Amino acid sequence: MRYTLLLHYPEMSPEELGPEGLEAGQQSFRAYAAALHDAGVLIAGEVLQPSTATTTVTAASGQLTVQDGPFAATKEQLGGTFVIDVPDLDAALAWAEKAPSVQWGVVEVRPTATHVVDGQWVEG
Amino acid sequence: MSQQPAAEDARAVAERAARSSYGRLVAILAAGTRDIALAEDSLADAFERALRTWPETGVPASPEGWLLTVARNRQRDVLGSAARRLSDALPDDTGSGPATSPLDDVDPEAIPDKRLELLFACAHPAIDVAVRTPLMLQTVLGFEATQIAQAFAVPGPTMAQRLVRAKRRIRDAGIPFAVPDRSHLPSRLVPVLEAVYGCFAIDWRGTSAPTVRESMAGEAQYLAVTLAGLLVDEPEAWGLAALITLALARTGADDAFVPLDEQDAGRWDRAMLAEGDDHLRRAAAVRGERQVGRFELEAAIQSVHSARATTGSLDRAALRTLHAALVAVAPTLGARVALAAATAQVDGPVAGLAVLDAIDDPAVRRFQPAWATRAALTAEAGDVAAAVTAYDKAISLTTDGPTRRWLEGRRAVLDR
Numbered sequence: 032m033r034y035t036l037l038l039h040y041p042e043m044s045p046e047e048l049g050p051e052g053l054e055a056g057q058q059s060f061r062a063y064a065a066a067l068h069d070a071g072v073l074i075a076g077e078v079l080q081p082s083t084a085t086t087t088v089t090a091a092s093g094q095l096t097v098q099d100g101p102f103a104a105t106k107e108q109l110g111g112t113f114v115i116d117v118p119d120l121d122a123a124l125a126w127a128e129k130a131p132s133v134q135w136g137v138v139e140v141r142p143t144a145t146h147v148v149d150g151q152w153v154e155g
Numbered sequence: 156m157s158q159q160p161a162a163e164d165a166r167a168v169a170e171r172a173a174r175s176s177y178g179r180l181v182a183i184l185a186a187g188t189r190d191i192a193l194a195e196d197s198l199a200d201a202f203e204r205a206l207r208t209w210p211e212t213g214v215p216a217s218p219e220g221w222l223l224t225v226a227r228n229r230q231r232d233v234l235g236s237a238a239r240r241l242s243d244a245l246p247d248d249t250g251s252g253p254a255t256s257p258l259d260d261v262d263p264e265a266i267p268d269k270r271l272e273l274l275f276a277c278a279h280p281a282i283d284v285a286v287r288t289p290l291m292l293q294t295v296l297g298f299e300a301t302q303i304a305q306a307f308a309v310p311g312p313t314m315a316q317r318l319v320r321a322k323r324r325i326r327d328a329g330i331p332f333a334v335p336d337r338s339h340l341p342s343r344l345v346p347v348l349e350a351v352y353g354c355f356a357i358d359w360r361g362t363s364a365p366t367v368r369e370s371m372a373g374e375a376q377y378l379a380v381t382l383a384g385l386l387v388d389e390p391e392a393w394g395l396a397a398l399i400t401l402a403l404a405r406t407g408a409d410d411a412f413v414p415l416d417e418q419d420a421g422r423w424d425r426a427m428l429a430e431g432d433d434h435l436r437r438a439a440a441v442r443g444e445r446q447v448g449r450f451e452l453e454a455a456i457q458s459v460h461s462a463r464a465t466t467g468s469l470d471r472a473a474l475r476t477l478h479a480a481l482v483a484v485a486p487t488l489g490a491r492v493a494l495a496a497a498t499a500q501v502d503g504p505v506a507g508l509a510v511l512d513a514i515d516d517p518a519v520r521r522f523q524p525a526w527a528t529r530a531a532l533t534a535e536a537g538d539v540a541a542a543v544t545a546y547d548k549a550i551s552l553t554t555d556g557p558t559r560r561w562l563e564g565r566r567a568v569l570d571r
Contacts, residue, residue, distance in 0.1 A: 043310060051301055052311040059308055069556050121521035122551035129554045134309045 033074065033143035033155060034123040036113040040136025041106050042081050059131035067115060067126065074114040082108040107136060114143075165209030169202055172218040178295035180223055182269035184230060186332040189276075191294055191322040193230060201226035270295060271385040272332040278346040279330045286321045287346065288353035293318055295381075296374055306357055306371050344386075348395050348450060351378045355399050372406060375399050383434065393438035394451030401431035401457035412557035420464040428461045449485040452477055471500045488516055492524045495532070504535040523552040527562060539569055 045053050060078060067073035082101040089096055101108060110132065117123050120140070127138045145152045177198070184194035201222045215221040277290040289307065292298045304314035324330070335343040355375035376399045383392035404427035405418065435458055438451045456477045463469050478497040481490045491514050499507025511529055519525045530545035546566035553559040 043312060047312050048310055049301075049312070052304070055305055055308075056310060066554060066556060070554070070559060118547070118551045121548075124521060125523070125552045125554055131308060134307065135313050 032119060032123075033114060033116050033146060034120075035141050035143060036115065036123070036127050036130060037109060037139040037141065038111040038113075038130060038132045038136060039107045039139065040110050040132045042108050042110065044081075056131065063129065063131055066129070067113065072115045072117050072122075072126065074116055076111070076113045078111040079109065110136070165214055166206055168214045168218055169205045169209065172205075172222060173202055173297065176219045176222075177297035178270050178273065179268055180219065180226065181294050181297075182273035182332075183223060183267065184226055185276075185294075186269045186272055188230070188234065188326075189330065189332060190326045191276075192319070192326075193233060194226075195294070197226040197230040197233070198222065200229045268385065269332065270381065271334050274347050274382060275334055275343065276325055276330050276332050278350045279325070280343075280346065281328055281330055282321055282324065283317075284346075286317045287350035289314060289318060290321050291350055291378065292354060292371075292374065295378065298374075340389075344389060344391065347382065348391055351375060351382060352395060352399075352450070354378060355402070372399070372403050376403055380434070383437075388441040390438040390442035390445060391448040391450050393434050393441065394448060394454045397431045397434035397438060397454035398450050398457055400427055400434055401454060401461055404428045404431060404461065412555070412561045414561075415460055416469065420461075420467075423461065423464050425464065428464060431461070432458055446484070447480065449481065452481040452484065456481070471497070475501045488514070488518060488522050489524060491516075492519075492522065492528050496528050499532050499535070504532040507532045508536065521552060523549055526552060530562070530565070534565070534569060542566075542569055 043052075048056065064073065064076050067076070085101045087098045087100065087102050089098075113126075113130070115123065115126055117126065120142070123140050123142075127133065127140045130138045132138065143155060145154060147153070180198050181191065181194050184197060185191045188194070204225055205218070205222060209215075273294055274291060277294060278287045282290070289303045292303050292306075293300065300315040300318055301311045303318075304311040307314065334340070352375070355372055357371060376396070379392070379396040379399045383389065383396040386392045404424040431454070435451070435454050438454070442451070456474060459470050459473050459477065475494075475497040478490070478494040482494050492511065495507045495510035495514075498510045508529070511525065511532065514525070526545050526549035530542050530549050533545055534542035543566065546562060546569070550559055550562050550566065553562060
């Protein structure tokens with residue numbers, strides 16, 4: 032089964048983190064990605080730029096608007112995603128518990144409903 | 156005092172004093188005011204002044220006493236000016252020390268040890284569980300927030316903020332620097348022991364570097380032995396000291412995952428095993444009529460395993476008895492699964508599986524050790540289909556590479 036781990040956490044600038052903090056964070060994400068790959072469960076992993084770099088597009092109110100900034104201005108922002116393929120929710124939770132940012136944020140575990148293979152939507 | 160003390164000498168003495176007596180000095184300085192941050196700042200100030208003046212004046216006869224006096228004066232200056240600003244009275248207990256000159260010789264033997272009081276403050280029930288261990292590492296051992304953050308895989312600023320908040324809480328909420336009386340000691344000691352244990356049991360195989368693992372496990376051992384020594388006659392404190400010492404004697408012996416039973420006992424640290432057994436004997440000696448506790452039992456289990464280094468054989472019956480006793484006092488999921496495995500070692504896999512099946516905690520469904528144990532026991536009982544299923548489940552729950560490869564190896568044998 033495919034799951035997406037959505038990593039939400041309060042954003043910190045490189046200045047706030049300091050060079051050591053930045054290096055420690057990068058190292059823990061390197062180790063996490065390597066562990067997922069080593070287990071053969073990793074489909075895709077993305078760490079996102081800060082929400083200050085985000086642009087929001089919507090036509091939900093009838094008019095197309097392009098806006099500077101995130102969809103929701105909350106303390107915690109979506110900071111990265113990992114798509115994994117594991118047998119069940121128990122295994123997905125075991126990996127979510129190991130995500131580095133679980134120590135300072137929230138990891139949301141969502142099963143995939145459908146995904147694209149060669150341009151076609153397929154189940155699961 | 157030496158004739159012409161080189162700057163390096165003064166620095167070396169100051170650094171040695173910092174390492175060996177940091178916690179003792181912070182504890183004394185904070186005990187009166189409950190202000191740990193101020194105690195740390197005052198002490199940092201005293202260390203800085205020592206590095207500046209000792210090369211010229213020579214290292215004092217009692218470096219600890221000198222540092223304490225200078226830090227205390229600094230602390231008074233800060234509290235005094237704050238009090239004047241707020242036209243507020245100083246707390247009574249800050250004025251009790253004599254206003255001695257920094258150059259007075261202070262007898263280090265006469266300096267009271269308040270580290271026990273400090274440990275009880277750090278693990279007070281009103282302090283968030285997650286910050287108790289970091290707080291001990293910082294205030295008693297003098298670790299920087301960034302080092303602690305690294306060990307706990309938390310960003311530096313986040314850890315620093317948690318520590319600052321906890322210290323402010325100790326000061327503002329009036330958390331006492333006191334050793335609880337006899338009637339409260341047993342319940343209040345539990346969180347202190349657990350916080351020290353927490354320093355040892357950080358999830359090392361996660362993302363931390365191996366060097367951090369070894370250094371912090373060593374610090375946990377130092378804290379546990381210090382705590383036991385300060386409490387003198389608390390069996391669980393000696394049990395914890397024994398547990399950590401015995402476990403530490405075996406770290407670094409293997410790179411890949413090797414189950415305890417299959418490890419090469421010849422590579423374990425004999426001296427540390429002996430020290431651990433000493434602590435364990437001490438626990439039993441001071442316990443008297445009291446009920447045996449969780450840490451002493453866990454240490455006894457470790458001791459039976461480590462006895463293999465000298466006797467060459469494993470006393471499986473003793474292990475089952477100890478695991479059953481552990482489940483009786485601390486029925487955690489881990490203890491119950493371990494009892495199933497220990498039972499199987501004596502009475503066979505079917506008896507072990509019966510113990511495993513009797514675990515009614517729903518969390519067992521996603522508990523990796525339960526599936527790994529079930530896999531081994533069903534395989535031993537000859538139920539290959541059940542073993543394959545259990546191995547697959549255990550493998551899917553394993554995030555640690557070496558452990559997974561070991562499980563995959565066992566599963567591969569079944570397919571043949």
